[in-house]
Amino acid sequence: MxxxxxxxxxxxxxxxxxxxxxxxxxxxxxxxxxxxxxxxxxxxxxxxxxxxxxxxxxxxxxxxxxxxxxxxxxxxxxxxxxxxxxxxxxxxxxxxxxxxxxxxxxxFLSKALTFDPGASQVDPMLASKIVWLDAFITNVDRTYRNTNMLLWNRELWLIDHGASFLFHHTWDNWEKQAQSPFPLIKDHVLLPQAHYLGDADRELKQLLSEEKIDQLVGLIPDEWILASRDVETPAEAKSVYSAFLKSRLNHSEVFVNGAEDARKALI
Structure with missing residues (x-):
């Protein structure tokens, strides 16, 4: 459909x-x-x-x-x-x-508070979903040092995803990177609470489709892509971003299992 x-x-x-x-x-x-x-x-x-x-x-x-x-x-x-x-x-x-x-x-979320992992607990299912997201997009920057989460109106908000998509800094072997674990997930601030990674995987995969991924990638301004001079045309780069996300989604068990192993190593 x-x-x-x-x-x-x-x-x-x-x-x-x-x-x-x-x-x-x-x-x-x-x-x-x-x-x-x-x-x-x-x-x-x-x-x-x-x-x-x-x-x-x-x-x-x-x-x-x-x-x-x-x-x-x-x-x-x-x-x-x-x-x-x-x-x-x-x-x-x-x-x-x-x-x-x-x-x-x-x-700008006025009067928002930085999430303090020592003072606040996150529901294990929500923690699992956030860990899944960051393993999916290879986000290195949600650690104890810098949680990149805010508490605003008693709800948890996610910010700062600019350190994601590590592959696009070199464009080398992006196909292999798409199907690889994400070892840096071991430093994720919510990993100890992420008890339901398998459930999160099954639920979140249903919310993404190839059409939605293509639409998301289509939001990228052509001028941002051309400024890097990594590719000849914006269409070429967008096709790689789309293919990377689709492949990673189709092989999500790889990064989910990696995250599970990293969580068990903390115990």
Whole structure:
């Protein structure tokens, strides 16, 4: 049966005011106001991993949302040429100059609290699903050191997926990587509580289809892909992202078993 689900495109906003840097992030994200009246955490294409971090953020965040997790709204955020000229910090000014054009923003969750694994417990099924997600997208950045989860309105929200999709930093052997375990899952902050990885696998696989994966990958702006110069055309790169996700989904038992072994090793 054909999947008729249509994913809505991301909104595009114009960044109006740079408020402050968020220096806890290695890529120097920032808090900023946009022309729609909302505040966003901006991820800049001029930062360390450049457009690849934005692609990972976009894909990882929207896959998480499709699977039913709480994720702040993602928007395309445009910086014009004049933005940041009055910024006194030279490092930030250089970052803003190198980020003119299309960037990515996450809706700012005012008064949200950083998830503290020492003070809060997560339902084992929810923990299992989050571990499954991060093993699926090869997200290295949900550890005790940096949980990348927030508590907002008494609910758990997932943020910061820019360190996902490790294969796209080299594009070597992506087919093999798609069907490989994810050893770094051993450092996942929720792995000790992930008692139902098999159940999570069966449930979450039903929510993804080839059509949905193609739609998700279709959200990636062509200019972000071309900026990396890894491929000749955006269509070529998108076909690889789609094939990687489909293959990984079809061989999910590989990364699920790897995660199960890593969890047992903690006991």
């Amino acid at each position: 054909t999947d008729q689900t249509i994913l809505h495109p991301l909104r595009t906003v114009q960044v109006m005011r740079y408020i402050m840097p968020l220096r806890e992030g290695g890529s120097l994200p920032a808090l900023a106001d946009a022309d729609d009246g909302f505040c966003y955490v901006l991820k800049f294409k001029g930062a360390g991993q450049r457009e690849k971090a934005l692609i990972a953020e976009l894909l990882g965040g929207e896959i998480a949302r499709l699977l039913g997790f709480k994720v702040p709204e993602l928007v395309f955020a445009t910086l014009d040429e004049a933005f940041g000229r009055s910024e006194g910090d030279e490092e930030i000014q250089d970052l803003l100059k190198g980020s003119q054009g299309l960037n990515l923003g996450l809706h």
